[in-house]
Amino acid sequence: MSVASQQALFYLKKNGVRITPQRCAILSYLLEHMNHPTVEEIYEALKYKLPTISVATIYNNLRLFKEINLVCELTYGDHANRFDANMKEHYHAVCTKCGSLADFSYPSIEKVEKQARDSTGFVIVDHRIEFYGICPRCSSKS
Structure with missing residues (x-):
């Protein structure tokens, strides 16, 4: 184990x-x-x-x-x-053809959260950033 x-x-x-x-x-x-x-x-x-x-x-x-x-x-x-099961802060890239996902890390986005809070008045409790595209496996099939 x-x-x-x-x-x-x-x-x-x-x-x-x-x-x-x-x-x-x-x-x-x-x-x-x-x-x-x-x-x-x-x-x-x-x-x-x-x-x-x-x-x-x-x-x-x-x-x-x-x-x-x-x-x-x-x-x-x-x-x-x-x-x-990866509960550390990270983001995802999503393939629009097959639906596969890939993790990637990016530095903290505290400034973006602050701007969202300041411009909307929301109490920001979480965020989700995703990028959409075509994965390498699907790209190679084209």
């Missing part, structure tokens, strides 16, 4: 969450596959290892992980929602 998985399990315990084989498997998969999988992708990957796991179990556990800020859910219009 990776250090990240051990830390995540400790975090679950600290938040009073019972550790089950299904939770361990879902969490490990998310931490090992940083490709922002969908529920269906997680299910397909785990159903052979855990034949009794269901799509509903995956949804329920992901909802729990979201509630305690262990993962975030990424929604992109008509595409299936994706889940990200």
